Structure formats: C-alpha cells, structure tokens
Amino acid sequence: MLTINPLGALALQAAQAVAGAQHYPAGALYLVATPIGNLADITLRALHLLQQVDAVACEDTRHSGALLRAYGIERPLLALHQHNEREAAAAVVARLQAGERIAYVSDAGTPGISDPGARLCQAVASAGLRCVPLPGASSLTALLSVAGWVGPEAAPGFAFVGFLPAKGAAREQALRRLAQQPQACVLLEAPHRLPALARELAALGPRRLTVGRELTKQFEEVATLPCAELPAWLDAKAQRLRGEFALLLHPPEAAAPAGPDSGPEAEALRVLDLLLPELPLKTAVRLCAEISGAPRNALYAAALQRQPR
Structure with a gap:
C-alpha cells in the first residue's frame, strides 16, 4: 500500500484546487519539468497532471518512481531513455493513438534539453498528435537568472551548448567555436570531466565565467570569475568536484585601448x-x-x- 507523506497530500490538494478545472486533452503527450535537486520545485500543475495520465514515461523508472512516491502518486512507469528512445517512442505513439494521456519526465529539469525527449516529441508530432509542455525547473534558466550577464548589442542573446564532445578533434573544434563565440554560452559538465574543461577554458584568460554547482540543493554554489582562475577555484575545496554543474561563459568584453603590453x-x-x-x-x-x-x-x-x- 502506498504511504502518502502528509505534506505531499496537502500539495496534491492544492494542485487539485489550482489546476483541476483546466483542460487536459486525451491522446496527448505531456512534457513535464521536474526538480533539478530541490523537491519543492515541482509545480502544482505538474502534480495534478501526473495524477491524471494513464502512464508516465521516464528516463529512469527508479528515479521517477521515488519522485512520484514522495507526493503519493502511483502510476505505471515506462522506461524511455537515450538508448531506447526510438523504439519506446513508437509504443508511446500507439498508446496516444488509442486515446491515452502519457506524461514524459527526465531525471531532472525540462525534457529535451540535454536530456531525452526530443525524438519522442518528433515521433508524436509526425503522427499528427499533440505535445503539451508543462514548464518548470531547468538548470539552464536557473543559472542564467543569477549570472548577471549582459550581451553586447552586436550579439544579443545566448547560445546553449550543453555537453561538449568527450575528446578528440570534435572537442577541439567545439572549444575553438567557444573561443570565437561573441554570445554568452551555457555549458553542462559532469564532475569527473570538469578539471579537464577548467584547464581548457583557462586559455580564455580574463573572459568571465559563472559556475553553478548543485543548483537548488543544500550545498549550492554560484561563483563568477575569470576563466583563468577556474582551475584554482576548483582546487580550493575538495567538495567542489562533486555534484552537477552548469556554466555560463560570458560574452567577450570590448577590447581595451592598446598599450605597450596589449594587442x-x-x-x-x-x-x-x-x-x-x-x-x-x-x-x-x-x-x-x-x-x-x-x-x-x-x-x-x-x-x-x-x-x-
């Protein structure tokens, strides 16, 4: 029997009151953003929708199952991840064509942004079916909101880069594009590869970088520093190589007037x-x-x- 956390029950009641009167069409895929670390970042609309769907497709059934149980929600789970997305998408499309409502969640954040979900949406749209976004948590927008970056008039906006290629010529080409990019760039990186990325970005010298570590979690850190100082910043505390990272490479600053040691x-x-x-x-x-x-x-x-x- 499913044990419901009292606070989870209150959240479900609030979700019903706020979102219960809204329309949730059948035969649609719902892309649901989930917390990137802080359980309280789930939206009321997401909680209500997750109770209404016929099944929840997810990147990892164990991870998503724990999230649903925390709020007292019990729904069939379908595994859909980067290794089976094409095949699993066909099964989801068949269920949608039968009139079911299916939600898709990745392990954290918004599906389709450096997470599975894009191929699934493509398959659903190609079948003439509807994809409905339920926005919410995202490391991308969380970092951008606190980085204090200002794009130049000649290159406004930002570029989402995500994870760089792991090695070889493809990685070197990606780093070269970063160095030449006039816009702000958002990168994601795994902890075990961050020291190598830090050494590579250090070549950009004074160009500013905002590092977001463990965003929304208890040991969250956000720091803005010159790229050249990133290796030393990581080495200053051993725990800085733990957790999840998002990085914002700020736009290059306007060139200073030439001096004897510049140019x-x-x-x-x-x-x-x-x-x-x-x-x-x-x-x-x-x-x-x-x-x-x-x-x-x-x-x-x-x-x-x-x-x-």
Whole structure:
C-alpha cells in the first residue's frame, strides 16, 4: 500500500484546487519539468497532471518512481531513455493513438534539453498528435537568472551548448567555436570531466565565467570569475568536484585601448602561456594559433623559447 507523506497530500490538494478545472486533452503527450535537486520545485500543475495520465514515461523508472512516491502518486512507469528512445517512442505513439494521456519526465529539469525527449516529441508530432509542455525547473534558466550577464548589442542573446564532445578533434573544434563565440554560452559538465574543461577554458584568460554547482540543493554554489582562475577555484575545496554543474561563459568584453603590453601578439602569447603547462608543445601551439589567429611558426618559436633549458 502506498504511504502518502502528509505534506505531499496537502500539495496534491492544492494542485487539485489550482489546476483541476483546466483542460487536459486525451491522446496527448505531456512534457513535464521536474526538480533539478530541490523537491519543492515541482509545480502544482505538474502534480495534478501526473495524477491524471494513464502512464508516465521516464528516463529512469527508479528515479521517477521515488519522485512520484514522495507526493503519493502511483502510476505505471515506462522506461524511455537515450538508448531506447526510438523504439519506446513508437509504443508511446500507439498508446496516444488509442486515446491515452502519457506524461514524459527526465531525471531532472525540462525534457529535451540535454536530456531525452526530443525524438519522442518528433515521433508524436509526425503522427499528427499533440505535445503539451508543462514548464518548470531547468538548470539552464536557473543559472542564467543569477549570472548577471549582459550581451553586447552586436550579439544579443545566448547560445546553449550543453555537453561538449568527450575528446578528440570534435572537442577541439567545439572549444575553438567557444573561443570565437561573441554570445554568452551555457555549458553542462559532469564532475569527473570538469578539471579537464577548467584547464581548457583557462586559455580564455580574463573572459568571465559563472559556475553553478548543485543548483537548488543544500550545498549550492554560484561563483563568477575569470576563466583563468577556474582551475584554482576548483582546487580550493575538495567538495567542489562533486555534484552537477552548469556554466555560463560570458560574452567577450570590448577590447581595451592598446598599450605597450596589449594587442594581438601579446594576447596570443598570453594564451600560449596558459596552454603550454597543460598540453604537449605542438598541441598547445596549434590550439593557440586557432584561437588567436597568430602565425603558427611564430608561436612555435615562442614556445621553444619558453621550454626549460
């Protein structure tokens, strides 16, 4: 028998009072945002809808089952994740065509944003059926709201990058695009890969970065600092390599007036000095040339002069 938390029961009553009179058409897929860490961030509309659907498709049945139980909701669960999304989507479409209401939730946040759900929505729309969004928690919007970033007039808005490729040429190309991007960029990263990303972003020097760690949770941290300082910031506290991360790379600041130690050549050498301790010499030179536009031969000569004798 399902045990209902008294506070969960109160939340369901409030959900019924607020959202119960609204229309929830049959034969529709409902994309439901769920908390990214703080259980209280579920919306009343989401709670009411999750009680009405015939089944809940979810990224991880164990994770979503725990969320539903916390609020005293019991519904059949269907596994739909990145490894079976195409096949599972066909089963969901068949159930929608039979007139059922199906909800889809990812493990945290809004489905389809660096989470499964996009292919499912595509399959549902291709079948002429309706997808209904129930907005709510998202690490993307949570970070943007507190980062204090201002885009330049020439490049307003932001770019959502998500997770970078894990390695190889694809990752190098993605990092090069980041360096050249005039807009703010939002990235996501797993804790075990964050030190490597920190070293790579450090090459951007004074460009500002806002780090959101464990957003909405008890040990939430939000810090804005120059990219060059990110490795030291991570090393300052061991717990900073735990939890989930979202990062906002701020737009490049307008260039300052040229001085004796400024200009393209000085900037290229500064980037080279950041890359050399972290990468093999040839790789550092190649990446520096791609980031700065400086001649590779000149950078190679400068790199050799910086080698210990």
